[in-house]
Amino acid sequence: MxxxxxxxxxxxxxxxxxxxxxxxxxxxxxxxxVLMMAWMNRDAVIETLATGQxxxxxxxxxxxxxxxESSGQRQRLVDFRIDCDGDTILLCVDQEGVACHTxxxxxxxxxxxxxxxxxxxxxxxxxxxxxxx
Amino acid sequence: MxxxxxxxxxxxxxxxxxxxxxxxxxxxxxxxxVLMMAWMNRDAVIETLATGQxxxxxxxxxxxxxxxESSGQRQRLVDFRIDCDGDTILLCVDQEGVACHTxxxxxxxxxxxxxxxxxxxxxxxxxxxxxxx
Numbered sequence: 001m002x003x004x005x006x007x008x009x010x011x012x013x014x015x016x017x018x019x020x021x022x023x024x025x026x027x028x029x030x031x032x033x034v035l036m037m038a039w040m041n042r043d044a045v046i047e048t049l050a051t052g053q054x055x056x057x058x059x060x061x062x063x064x065x066x067x068x069e070s071s072g073q074r075q076r077l078v079d080f081r082i083d084c085d086g087d088t089i090l091l092c093v094d095q096e097g098v099a100c101h102t103x104x105x106x107x108x109x110x111x112x113x114x115x116x117x118x119x120x121x122x123x124x125x126x127x128x129x130x131x132x133x
Numbered sequence: 134m135x136x137x138x139x140x141x142x143x144x145x146x147x148x149x150x151x152x153x154x155x156x157x158x159x160x161x162x163x164x165x166x167v168l169m170m171a172w173m174n175r176d177a178v179i180e181t182l183a184t185g186q187x188x189x190x191x192x193x194x195x196x197x198x199x200x201x202e203s204s205g206q207r208q209r210l211v212d213f214r215i216d217c218d219g220d221t222i223l224l225c226v227d228q229e230g231v232a233c234h235t236x237x238x239x240x241x242x243x244x245x246x247x248x249x250x251x252x253x254x255x256x257x258x259x260x261x262x263x264x265x266x
Contacts, residue, residue: 003247010245023170025158032165037156037221049245081253083240084233088170090241100217107216108223112143112182114136120214 005049005080011042015086021057022087026099029078029092035099035106038065040089052077054091071130073097103127138182138213144175148219154190155220159232162211162225168232169240171198173222185210187224204263206230236260 014022020042026035040048041057044064048055054075058065068074079092100107102123109121147155153175159168173181174190177197181188187208191198201207212225233240235256242254 005245005247007245009250013243013250023156025167025170027165027167032160034158034160034167034223037158037216080245081241082243082245083170084235084237084242085240088240090167102217104217107218107221108214109217110146110215112138112140112213112215114138117142117146 004051007046007049010045010049010080010082013082013086014045014089016042017087019059021059022089024056024089024091026054026075026091026093026095028095030094033106034108035075035093035095037107038067045089048077048091049080054093068096071097071101073099073130075099098124098130101127101130103130137184140179140182143178143182143213143215146215146219147178147222149175150220152192154192155222157189157222157224159187159208159224159226159228161228163227166239167241168208168226168228168238171200178222181210181224182213187226201229204230204234206232206263208232231257231263234260234263236263 016022021039024040025037038056044055044057054067054077056065074096075093081090098105103125104121104123109119111118111120149155154172157173158170171189177188177190187200187210189198207229208226214223231238236258237254237256242252244251244253
């Protein structure tokens with residue numbers, strides 16, 4: 001995606017919760033890997049569609065979170081999809097490097113299996129390298 | 134997945150919100166298609182791991198929602214994964230039929246594109262057929 005997209009049709013369809021948020025799932029567009037889940041408010045939706053770079057709302061920091069602003073691990077928007085209820089977004093993205101703050105490609109690295117918890121994704125970059133020691 | 138899984142390690146890792154819920158994303162295990170997003174409480178996690186059939190918590194009906202209980206479109210659990218924050222689950226599933234109550238394979242059928250909203254997934258089964266007229 002290169003051109004800015006008018007956000008009005010999306011904003012009309014989205015049903016923001018009482019905190020003004022909708023859930024947003026990021027999926028690597030070609031491999032289908034689910035990378036992470038985060039939140040967007042109205043401004044994050046507008047900025048993401050305008051710039052083609054994914055911007056979330058950080059609930060812990062109460063501010064816009066331009067994914068990769070500290071780590072450089074940005075997400076380029078490839079497609080922006082809304083679910084039947086209008087309360088969840090599926091972002092098809094091209095993830096630069098790793099999506100997880102732990103240095104793993106994705107956040108869903110703990111599998112619950114008969115033998116117990118199993119780590120299924122390796123650390124590819126140390127968090128120190130991502131964020132400074 | 135066939136054997137029941139002890140839920141305790143998962144329950145220790147999960148951070149339920151103030152409503153006692155965590156987000157749960159369902160992904161078709163082989164195609165990688167993201168099917169839907171819903172919610173689980175503690176009992177839904179326990180039942181899903183015990184039976185190998187996905188059970189959510191319905192926020193609108195305030196009760197356990199055994200996916201497919203009305204429509205027959207069940208989700209067999211293939212893998213159960215937890216994210217780095219412990220507040221989102223990724224369910225790798227084998228979806229019988231369609232995941233969406235509109236009769237589409239998945240819920241994310243509206244794409245927001247430069248030309249406007251585009252419907253990207255067809256209705257495969259009529260809702261009347263799924264739920265009775």
